Amino acid sequence: MKQRKKSIIRFLASALIVFLVLFLLQRLLIPKYATGIVEGAFVAEYYKEENKQFDVIFVGDCEVYENFSPVVLWEEYGINSYIRGSAEQYIWQSYYLLEDSLRYNTPQVAVFNIQSLQFNESQSEAYNRMSIEGMKWTQSKVNAIKASMTEDEHFLDYVFPILRYHSRWSELTSDDLKYMFKSPSVSYNGYFMRVDTKPADYVPEGRNLPDYSFGDKAWYYMDMIRELCEKNGIQLIMVKAPSLYPTWYDEYEAQVVEYSHKYDIPYYNFLELKEAVGLDYSTDTYDAGLHLNINGAEKMSHYFGRILSDEYGVTDRRGDVELDKIWMKNINDYETEIDRQCILYGVDRNSLFRYSRKDQ
Amino acid sequence: MLFTSYSFIGFTGVLLSVYYLVPRRLQWIILLISSCVFYWVANPASLIYVSFTAFTIWGCAIMIDRDYGIQNEYIRLNKGTISKEDQKAFKARHKMIREIWTSFGIFLNIGILIVTKYFSFLAGLFTVQQNHFTDIIVPLGISFYTLQAVGYLIDVKRGTIKAEGNLFKMLLFVSFFPQVIQGPISRFSDLSVSLFGEHEPERKEINFALQRILWGYFKKLIVADRIAPAVITLVSDPAKYRGAYVIVALVLYTIELYADFTGGIDISIGVAGILGVKVTENFRRPYFSTSLKEYWRRWHITMSQWFREFVFYPVSTSKLVQGISKFARKHLGNRGKKVPVYFSSFIVWVATGLWHGANWTFIIWGMLNWLILTVSEELEPVYAAFHKKVGFSNSYGYKVFMCFRTILLICILNLFDCYSSVRDTISVLASIITETELGELFSDKMLTIGMSGLDYVIVLAGVFVMLAVSLIQEKGDVREYIWKMPYAIRFAIWFALFLSVLLIGAYGIGYDANQFIYNRF
Known part of the structure; x- marks a missing residue:
């Protein structure tokens, strides 16, 4: 009896040590995305929000998280919004992120950036990781993994990330220790800020494609997004961000326009609304036209916020005590980051659209 | 289903549960x-x-x-x-x-x-x-x-x-x-x-079998699969990788082949072991052999036994060989009595070569094995006289020298496994003598063949661990030795081995999942 008791204690102690060591190693080895490539942190940051009663949810790739500023939407229209986007987020990932968001709240409007329709299969394991890893474990995450995995990937690697990142021990930095259990927020309601400017003086020409048709899988998830919104009474809006490249082909545009007409879904192609928005590619982009900087994002938000507010009646939540408090902090963090980046990139704060407009 | 895949581990886990x-x-x-x-x-x-x-x-x-x-x-x-x-x-x-x-x-x-x-x-x-x-x-x-x-x-x-x-x-x-x-x-x-x-689940048996599997993964994932990309690079372009590169290729391939094949067999025997099935051992520290003859008694034992039992004996007792035997004795006298053995061995080695693959490289490999073994057999009296004359032939140092000599021979023979044609193999072998610049062996060039400096360090450490384990195995069973230690120590040893496979193993994204080399034979 005594021997049996001893064996049980020994087994339990061993199991505890094994689990503890593996847990700590996993925490140490997984990428923290706190500095450098921070895009991988965006999806997880959503869950840190105490109040998730967002009226507008953006889903999509870099064309949403770099081109719309929820802070401006709040400041100017009282729109409580969040961007659930990550780098090269594929349409099936956008679908499952939207589905995941509905666990917390049903928004009035879902904005989907249609850039990802061009992909019928996941192109890169690294992007899959950045889009999916931060999701909380629900059926949506399981389905997102299944829909996204490339040939080399394995479901178990998502369940136990240590299997994926086991060899990162040779590239660990002090950040991995520092942010082992808690990382700082790097986005502003999902918005990725850049204050620096790199004018778009050259736009690479798109190469001819053998086939411009969007694939079956892409359309399947487009239908899924539409049906999810219909089922939940959410107004779906499709947008194309004003990124000068990669090339948005006329053939792509025709398919989206046809779909929007067929299902009566509003579609805004901001490439065609550049003048209306007031975009200036000599001041409003930080990477020569691929993504907008804070100037461009704020102009876009200023323009699009009016549409959301006037045409789709998104509620102005200003005056809600709890939200006012949350947004006051958000705005403060946002401006602090502007100041930090202005110093980092040597940008005159007052030259930014945000402050030059306020001065006028 | 690769032995190193999650599906195989899951498959084995489910089987184990159902089995008992x-x-x-x-x-x-x-x-x-x-x-x-x-x-x-x-x-x-x-x-x-x-x-x-x-x-x-x-x-x-x-x-x-x-x-x-x-x-x-x-x-x-x-x-x-x-x-x-x-x-x-x-x-x-x-x-x-x-x-x-x-x-x-x-x-x-x-x-x-x-x-x-x-x-x-x-x-x-x-x-x-x-x-x-x-x-x-x-x-x-x-x-x-x-x-x-x-x-x-x-x-x-x-x-x-x-x-x-x-x-x-x-x-x-x-x-x-x-x-x-x-x-x-x-x-x-x-x-x-x-x-x-x-079979009833026996705690010690299952423990030992699991440890054997873990040890197999250590060899396969930490050593063999880390070397594999370099070997593939080096043998894929015999016109480019010559001289010093061939020396590196033959050393790396010999390590890879050992770690891959013995690691795979460890996993096979371990998996059979957790199910209570006893599978015949296939290796007995082959690189400790002091001659090629001994090597073939220690390497791929079951294959050698099979060819000896089912090819050598039937051939050597066949009417044809009996006829050759009579002819040889008649014309060569006492010296002819080994001719039937050599003839039967020749058939065995050609068959062994062919069994390894449908390629002339394997046939030549088999013939070379036969040639070396036959020449060694013929020179046996000369060796005996030499050993008698010199005093150091029984010394530890001389045995180590003979091990290295055998390994060198195996390294060269193994090259016939690697290259796709006999001409390429002979050409690269000749380039060792004609084109080698020793300085290149330790130059940055060796970091461009699919192995980083860290990979070399890991492989070297892995080889030392395998060597240490083999040395202990010569004296007894390592697992028995560890089993007798206090629980905390043996837990630490096996957990450390598990962690080393988990963290240092070459698996998952960024690594090629390499099939076992002997699977292609």
């Missing part, structure tokens, strides 16, 4: 179902091939056994009533019948092996036109299970074992999944008892 939950008499059926699933997942056609082999070998063995029964019954019933001559004639007739059944079984199964594995090679010898046989799928593990099945049939024919009456047990014997990828090649008499037996 079902009534013990059903355990062999669970093994049979698992083996069929294993084949089916690899390729449904493979399951058909292995089933055909099991069926034909089972049928032929039953007929042989039946014939033994008829013969023995006849002799028993007619004891004293028939003359010795009639009895002899009767036995000869029945021996002929048994030989026909044996030949039929061998012909069918070796025939399938030849068609699926060698037809392109043989057709290429006689035609320059491209043939369509390259499209034939080589069934999973066919080289291994065919030898195992044929060995069984010959054993039944020799009367050393009784034929297995249950077709499904025969199918399990031929298809037992841990042996599929790379052997070992088991004898029915060795495997069947534990394979068809009933």
Whole structure:
């Protein structure tokens, strides 16, 4: 009896040590995305929000998280919004992120950036990781993994990330220790800020494609997004961000326009609304036209916020005590980051659209 | 299903749970179902091939056994009533019948092996036109299970074992999944008892088996698969990688082959072990051999035994070789008495080479092995005289020297495994002498072949661990040694080994999942 008791204690102690060591190693080895490539942190940051009663949810790739500023939407229209986007987020990932968001709240409007329709299969394991890893474990995450995995990937690697990142021990930095259990927020309601400017003086020409048709899988998830919104009474809006490249082909545009007409879904192609928005590619982009900087994002938000507010009646939540408090902090963090980046990139704060407009 | 894949680990885990939950008499059926699933997942056609082999070998063995029964019954019933001559004639007739059944079984199964594995090679010898046989799928593990099945049939024919009456047990014997990828090649008499037996979960046995599996993964994932990209790079372009690169290739390949093959066998034996099945050992620290002859007694033991038992003995006792023997004795006197042995060995080594692959490189490899062994045999008296004359031949240092000498020989022979043509192999071997600049061996160039500096350090550390373990194994069982230690220490040792495989193993995204080298043979 005594021997049996001893064996049980020994087994339990061993199991505890094994689990503890593996847990700590996993925490140490997984990428923290706190500095450098921070895009991988965006999806997880959503869950840190105490109040998730967002009226507008953006889903999509870099064309949403770099081109719309929820802070401006709040400041100017009282729109409580969040961007659930990550780098090269594929349409099936956008679908499952939207589905995941509905666990917390049903928004009035879902904005989907249609850039990802061009992909019928996941192109890169690294992007899959950045889009999916931060999701909380629900059926949506399981389905997102299944829909996204490339040939080399394995479901178990998502369940136990240590299997994926086991060899990162040779590239660990002090950040991995520092942010082992808690990382700082790097986005502003999902918005990725850049204050620096790199004018778009050259736009690479798109190469001819053998086939411009969007694939079956892409359309399947487009239908899924539409049906999810219909089922939940959410107004779906499709947008194309004003990124000068990669090339948005006329053939792509025709398919989206046809779909929007067929299902009566509003579609805004901001490439065609550049003048209306007031975009200036000599001041409003930080990477020569691929993504907008804070100037461009704020102009876009200023323009699009009016549409959301006037045409789709998104509620102005200003005056809600709890939200006012949350947004006051958000705005403060946002401006602090502007100041930090202005110093980092040597940008005159007052030259930014945000402050030059306020001065006028 | 790769042994290093999650699916294999999951498959084994599920099997283990079911295996010890079902009534013990059903355990062999669970093994049979698992083996069929294993084949089916690899390729449904493979399951058909292995089933055909099991069926034909089972049928032929039953007929042989039946014939033994008829013969023995006849002799028993007619004891004293028939003359010795009639009895002899009767036995000869029945021996002929048994030989026909044996030949039929061998012909069918070796025939399938030849068609699926060698037809392109043989057709290429006689035609320059491209043939369509390259499209034939080589069934999973066919080289291994065919030898195992044929060995069984010959054993039944020799009367050393009784034929297995249950077709499904025969199918399990031929298809037992841990042996599929790379052997070992088991004898029915060795495997069947534990394979068809009933097993209770024994804590120590299962622990040892799991430790063996872990050790196999250590060799495969930390050493072999870390080296593999460099070896692939080096042998893929013999025009570019010459001289010093060839030295690196032959050293790395020899380490890789050892870690890969012995690691795979460790996993095979370990997986069989957790199921209570005892599979024959295939290695005994081969790189500690002081001669090539000893090496072949320590490396791929079951294959060597198979060729000795089922090729060497039949060939050396055949009428042809007896004739050669007489001829040699007549013309060469005493010196001719070894000629039949050398002739039979030659056949064995050509067959061994061919078994490894349908390529001239393997045939030359086999012939070179034979040549070295034969020359060594002939020079044996010279060595003996030399050893007698010098005082240090029994010293530890001299033994180490002989080990290194043997390893060097093996390194060179192994190169014939690597390159796709004999011309390339000879060309790169010659380049070692004509083009090597020793400085290159330690230059940055060696970091551009698919291995980083860190990879070299890890491989070196892995080799030291394998060496240390082998040294302990020469004196006794490492696991037994660790088992006797206090729990905390043995837990720390095995957990450290597990963590090293988990963290340092070359698996997952960014690494190529490498099939075991011997799977291609």
